[in-house]
Amino acid sequence: IHVYDATYDYVYSLNGEYYTVYNDRNYAIVDSANTQHYISNGDGMGAVSEGFVSVYDAESHKVTFTTLDGYSFDIEAVRGCGEFLGGKCFVTSVGGAYGLIDTAGHYLLECEYENIIYDSSDVFVVCKDSVWQLATLKNGEVELNAFVTPNVTNPVKDSTMQNIIASDGEHYGIISAENKLLVEFKYKYIYDLTGGLY
Numbered sequence: 001i002h003v004y005d006a007t008y009d010y011v012y013s014l015n016g017e018y019y020t021v022y023n024d025r026n027y028a029i030v031d032s033a034n035t036q037h038y039i040s041n042g043d044g045m046g047a048v049s050e051g052f053v054s055v056y057d058a059e060s061h062k063v064t065f066t067t068l069d070g071y072s073f074d075i076e077a078v079r080g081c082g083e084f085l086g087g088k089c090f091v092t093s094v095g096g097a098y099g100l101i102d103t104a105g106h107y108l109l110e111c112e113y114e115n116i117i118y119d120s121s122d123v124f125v126v127c128k129d130s131v132w133q134l135a136t137l138k139n140g141e142v143e144l145n146a147f148v149t150p151n152v153t154n155p156v157k158d159s160t161m162q163n164i165i166a167s168d169g170e171h172y173g174i175i176s177a178e179n180k181l182l183v184e185f186k187y188k189y190i191y192d193l194t195g196g197l198y
Helices: none
Strands: 010-012 018-023 026-031 036-040 052-057 062-067 072-076 078-081 088-093 098-102 107-113 115-117 123-128 131-138 141-146 153-157 163-167 172-176 181-187
Touching: 052 078, 062 078, 072 078, 088 107, 098 115, 107 115, 107 123, 107 141, 115 153, 163 181
Parallel strands: none
Antiparallel strands: 010 018, 018 026, 026 036, 052 062, 062 072, 078 088, 088 098, 098 107, 115 123, 123 131, 131 141, 153 163, 163 172, 172 181
16 A cells, blocks of 8 residues: 655545645645646635546636646536536536536536436436426437426435436335336335345
């Protein structure tokens, strides 16, 4: 095991290769040998995800996404963002609504959602006007569909990242990524174990 000692105000976001560090009013990305790969004096810096790091500027309400080899793009009128998973990342508007961008900085979903729950797969869930929908990313476009069961709440992906456990307000059931009802909504709760076992 290689251990490197360094003094920073804080260190976070270990992804196995890079750390995000803060010291003396500056953010940087360093590797385990403490070599600096990117430095910024923004108001916040995210973790390295899919080759990108995000830097937030509170005064201009801008997030700059940059790669360690110098490619970058800006997203304006936002107050925060997530990390890239499967080529997509959420951003939060100044007003608090969520949107979704790709690695070129194009909006897959404009900032008009109350919640977006996504992962590295091409199937995820979004909430707008208190209604949850199934979202599928196909050829760079997001297709939204009403769930096969109405009034879906509390949707979460299971350990297979294919099925969605959700409630109808009273009972729990399971819906597939293809929007098919796998388990009827009649259970008090469903515990996700692993590999499609519940």
